[in-house]
Amino acid sequence: xxxxxxxxxxxxxxxxxxxxxxxxxQIDVDTGIPFLDHMMNLFAFHGNFDLKIDAKGDLSVDDHHxxxxxxxxxxxxxxxxxxxxxxxxxxxxxxxxxDEALARVVIDVSNxxxxxxxxxxxxxxxxxxxxxxxxxxFKAFVQESRINLHIELLYGTNDHHxxxxxxxxxxxxxxxxxxxxxxxxxxxxxxx
Numbered sequence: 001x002x003x004x005x006x007x008x009x010x011x012x013x014x015x016x017x018x019x020x021x022x023x024x025x026q027i028d029v030d031t032g033i034p035f036l037d038h039m040m041n042l043f044a045f046h047g048n049f050d051l052k053i054d055a056k057g058d059l060s061v062d063d064h065h066x067x068x069x070x071x072x073x074x075x076x077x078x079x080x081x082x083x084x085x086x087x088x089x090x091x092x093x094x095x096x097x098x099d100e101a102l103a104r105v106v107i108d109v110s111n112x113x114x115x116x117x118x119x120x121x122x123x124x125x126x127x128x129x130x131x132x133x134x135x136x137x138f139k140a141f142v143q144e145s146r147i148n149l150h151i152e153l154l155y156g157t158n159d160h161h162x163x164x165x166x167x168x169x170x171x172x173x174x175x176x177x178x179x180x181x182x183x184x185x186x187x188x189x190x191x192x
Contacts, residue, residue: 002178003050004080008073012065013057019077021178023050031055031070033063035127036137039167040070047171063130071137075144082178085109090186092177096169101156105169107177108148111192115142119153119166126160134163138170147177 002021007014020026025048029040032055044051053074057066082088092107103119117138121131142149151170156162185192 002081002083004077006073006077006080008069008076010065010069012061013055013069015053015055015057015066015069015073017070017073017077018050018052019074019081020050021078021081023048026050027052029053031066032057032059033066033127033129035129035163036063036067036070039129039163042164043167043171045171046168047175049171049175059128063128064133064136067129067133068136068140071140072144075141078141078145078147078174082109084185085111085192086185087180087182088186089177089179089181090192092173092175094169094173094176096165096172098156098161098165098168100158101161101165102154103156103162103165103169104150104152104154105166105173106150107170107173109177109192110148111146112148113142113146114148115139116150116152119151119162121159121162122157123159126163129163131159131163134166 005018007016027044029037094105096103117135
């Protein structure tokens with residue numbers, strides 16, 4: 001099983017994550033930010049992952065530290081669960097509609113971190129999640145997971161729908177990328 005359990009404790013946050021790439025949608029998330037919980041549930045459900053997150057942060061300041069540290073730890077948990085990358089599909093692509101919004105998410109599990117994030121939001125917040133921290137979540141995830149991630153919001157008007165399309169698409173693209181399809185490392189270099 002490709003699983004991991006990690007924790008991260010700072011003066012700003014205390015985060016614990018359990019992650020299973022080969023799961024059955026066993027999901028239990030509590031970050032103190034309900035809309036982030038919703039997005040993590042959607043990500044795990046559409047990725048067919050098991051995911052448990054317990055996060056406590058300095059939400060009296062704002063949501064930035066908690067969102068970023070959840071991204072950091074989830075990225076690290078993903079990297080640990082991947083083990084040796086042997087046999088994975090490596091690439092994942094998802095076009096995900098959510099009502100009037102359409103997101104395209106493309107992933108290369110390459111062990112070379114890079115993020116392209118082309119999405120704009122009209123509101124400062126959806127629920128208590130600052131929309132600017134959607135980017136911060138993915139930036140933190142990419143740095144720790146060492147994947148190449150391209151997110152493009154092709155269109156949409158409702159910020160809730162736009163963010164939801166991104167997270168659902170992220171789960172589905174990641175699922176495709178980590179599917180085991182052979183016995184070989186998916187690189188002509190012989191190394192990821």
